[in-house]
Amino acid sequence: MKTRHALTPPRCLSLWAALVSAAVGAAPLPAAQAEQTITLLCEVVDPSLYLKEGRHGPELTDQTYNAMEGGQTLALLDPKTGALYLLLTEEPGEDPNELVYDYANQTVTVTGRLYERGGTKGIVVLSVEPPQPAPEPDNPAQAPEPDSPAP
Numbered sequence: 801m802k803t804r805h806a807l808t809p810p811r812c813l814s815l816w817a818a819l820v821s822a823a824v825g826a827a828p829l830p831a832a833q834a835e836q837t838i839t840l841l842c843e844v845v846d847p848s849l850y851l852k853e854g855r856h857g858p859e860l861t862d863q864t865y866n867a868m869e870g871g872q873t874l875a876l877l878d879p880k881t882g883a884l885y886l887l888l889t890e891e892p893g894e895d896p897n898e899l900v901y902d903y904a905n906q907t908v909t910v911t912g913r914l915y916e917r918g919g920t921k922g923i924v925v926l927s928v929e930p931p932q933p934a935p936e937p938d939n940p941a942q943a944p945e946p947d948s949p950a951p
Contacts, residue, residue: 838923839911840878840885841931844900847875847884857905864904868897876900876910876923888915888922899925907931 845856846864856877868874873896876885887896900908908930912923 835913835915837911837926838914839909840876840923841880841907841909842876842878842885843907844903844905845875845877845884846872846904847886848872850875850877850884859905861905868901868904873897874900874904879907883921885914886920886922888924890924896925899928903928903930 843856844864846860846867848867849855849860849863864874873887875887877883878885887900889896900910908928910923910925910929911927912925915922915924
């Protein structure tokens with residue numbers, strides 16, 4: 801008489817979990833939200849320091865460069881919305897910090913391709929421009945000539 805091996809509840813659950821895991825792992829993730837090109841006026845920040853401690857600004861520049869030397873990928877902070885955009889690359893092996901490296905903790909204008917999945921935002925930077933100085937007024941008040949009498 802052959803002994804039949806019954807699936808006990810723990811074995812049955814293990815088998816079920818393995819099948820579900822295999823099915824979920826094999827299913828492709830939905831595509832990221834359609835890419836779009838955007839331009840942001842934002843600050844280049846160390847996301848670790850910003851997310852953990854809420855800190856950003858020019859006084860942290862040395863710390864941000866130390867973080868980059870340790871391998872930290874930077875992010876862009878939109879001061880209007882508080883949104884944080886992780887820096888992404890076009891291809892594996894590229895440096896996401898390359899175009900923003902010289903602007904750590906500075907406000908810049910960035911143009912790039914936006915990607916979003918599950919509420920996380922990322923951007924492939926296409927160009928970076930430092931902030932433009934404020935334009936001078938068209939008709940600045942003129943000081944009186946040194947030889948002319950004051951009114």
